Amino acid sequence: MDNPNLEDLLIACRQGSDDAFRKLFEQYHMRVMSTAYRMCGNIQEAEDVTQDVFLKAFKEIKKFREAASLFTWLYRITINLCIDKERKRQRRQKYHENVDVDSERITIEEANSNENTRTLDQQMWQDEIQSILQKALSRIKPKFRTVLVLKDIEGLSYEEAAQAVGCSQGTISSRLNRGRKELKTLLVKMGMGEEYFQER
Amino acid sequence: MKHGFTQKNLSAYLDAELSPDKVQKIELHLQSCESCLRELQEIRSGKAVATCFENPDWQDTEALWQNIQRLNISTPEKGDVKNLEMKRTNLWQRLIHPRPAFAIAVLLILFGINLFSNLKQKKFQYQRVQLDQELSYGFDYGLYLDALVAGSPAIEFERRYESQQASYEQARSQTTFRLASFTHMPKTFQLREVRLLKNACCRSVQFSCLENSREVIIFQQPQGHPVTFGNYPLERIELNGQMYHRIKTGKWTVLSLQLKESQFMAIGEMNESDIAAIIFAITTI
């Protein structure tokens, strides 16, 4: 990201310009929010996290020098805040851990046998698939979920993901292995049809 | 032959993130290693399914910005994010904006003095489930109640439901389904299993709502799917201008609400304040 404007933006932010903060928010809030949503699995928490990410960023931007890694820095803050939140939540609701995949099973019938139904309810069907995908994602350990979100959902490169997580690219690859395999296994257990595992 | 290098880098290999010499090394290994090849296939499937994620429709993010800006200005330099959390105005306010007075009244009844802590814990969780077949069958919620009253929900409900289903079976062959079944959780009674099935007798959107470890299930029955309640008598009640019907039997309650083209049913153990909360939830979801 060699963007001269980004350098200026960063300088203006450091000087406390409201306009600059606003621009920073506009430029990055969707990425922050969607990452937080994937990590937390719920829209309201994602908005809470987004709020905290920008508040933290505005506060710490004075110490921040590397315009080039601004967006991976924001990803890093996002991921850390999400993981923090998750830890706190887990402490609060220990009993939820008892709910395993089998007792919360959702079985999806392929629905291929009836194309009419499928077109009729395309949107509802899509929503349902999305909610099942998210449910599976939420069950993957944060360490592996993070790389899955950054690389496969947010589309970061290995280099960017490694920067955001603070690890080597080799680690990104091995965590992706694990994340991707777990995602598949969980979705198969939840009854996701074969067609979703084919390369498009 | 060593799997280590290949295994670690399978994702990087799939993502074309490796230098040509490493690619060559891996391809050579894959030619002679069944287990790494299988592993690669698993990872490939996981990668493929990960492309199915779609972003949700975000609501107005302007409000989010306004909130951030306000907090940013009102925050002393040295405060850390933890302090900010305490000061944050709850984003809930935006959700309940259209009818603030009514919403706050209901919330107060529901949460009493624990208002703020309860808001944070997000007591209402809902699961939306689509049964993917549109048929003109209705559903007798009396059966459901029978099963609840019998005290052995899962088995009883399914048995009775399946016997009712026998007549549908003639019209719809190849049908095996359960609408939903209960699972007894270690400490609480919750609906935790919902199955999406073809040829289900109603397409219902289903919510489950967790409150004080009791669970209430909410069904949405679409238009044209008549609902009956067996021999249970229905009471007609008005709450804050909203008409609904109620059945009470033992500790179980059924609420039934007509909203636009859908009929909503809430079934479970509930007290008066739960009822107010559930009706609020249904009318605002």
Ligand SMILES: [Zn+2]
């Ligand atoms: Zn091998």
